[in-house]
Amino acid sequence: MEYKAKYITEDIKLSSYDDKFFKSDIMFDHHMLVWFISGETKIIQANATYMFRKGDIFLIPRNQLATIINYPKGGHPHKTVVMHLSVERLKRFYSNRNIRPVPLKFPKIFAFNAHPLLESCLASLIPYFEMKDIPDDIASLKITEAISILRTLDKEIDNVLANFEEPGKISLVDYMEKNFMFNLPLEKFGYLTGRSLTTFKRDFKKAFDTTPQRWLTQKRLELAHYHLAEKKKKPVDVCYEVGFENLSHFSFAFKKQFGYAPTALPAS
CATH class of the missing domain: 1.10.10.60 (Homeodomain-like)
Structure with missing residues (x-):
């Protein structure tokens, strides 16, 4: 597998897999917002299986188990822009907002297809991956913009993004x-x-x-x-x-x- 990654910061990367496929079993420490440039991904969770392709945008909540299988498609690599929404950053975002989240028992993957607001936000990151000197506040502004758009598109998403609880003892x-x-x-x-x-x-x-x-x-x-x-x-x-x-x-x-x-x- 030939894997390439370019970073604006550790929370924003351009990821590319050129081999036949790449598979991993993952528990995400951060919420992950993903925009597909090319390729396909199959995500298998206990409750559902998802397929995402070119143009799709989706959010995977943290602390969720998933099998991820990435495929190239049509002669193009599996290529995505990935944005991590960390607990620390989200705590700062929600610190001055009076939000009382209702924890979801089975947080779903939020799919937004090719929504123009999110696509514009994520596509605007592409030029920065080729730059050596990036203004310090660019990544923070872009992540804040993405969070604001997500909250506009899905009112239920606060129950995921503003929930900072860690897993408790369960069966x-x-x-x-x-x-x-x-x-x-x-x-x-x-x-x-x-x-x-x-x-x-x-x-x-x-x-x-x-x-x-x-x-x-x-x-x-x-x-x-x-x-x-x-x-x-x-x-x-x-x-x-x-x-x-x-x-x-x-x-x-x-x-x-x-x-x-x-x-x-x-x-x-």
Whole structure:
């Protein structure tokens, strides 16, 4: 994979992937506003799957698990402008506004298509990526502009952007049953369920009577078998969607579990 990135600041970047595709399982520490210049992205969450293409603009809330698969398209790289909306910056933005957010149980991805206000804001950043000396306040002004536009376009977005709570302790069983397909470090699963790594492992053993690694592999293989046999998906797609990092590892684990390769299923 050939990856290129140019930065105005650490919160605003122009990102480009030139290879066939790039896949990652991510928990975002900041809200991310993304504008597509070219390529495609598939975003898989526990509740929904999204496809975004050239011209699309969307906001991914922080602390949400997602599998991200980026594809080039039509001979063009996967290219995006990405703006991070950090908690620190948002706290400053909302400090003089009387907003009482209602936390959303399942924050969604906010899609804005090619909205002219947001597109104009983000497109205006392009010249700055070629400059060496950028005025210090440019990034701050552009991020503030983007936040203001987002609030104009969707009144519900304050419930996400103005919510500064950190994850509290929640049901480990419910959370893991919903999010096992995301291949993240155990520390991240612990944080998202309101636990230290030690407490997470202890509670996991008590709840499932096995280790996290063994349980996660078993659940991912069961889901993969379902997708292959019932949904008639291709092994290469299933591999990445259920939490494996490469096709060879997936094929080996699948054959060890079920006695035959993923390609041997009649439905696939």
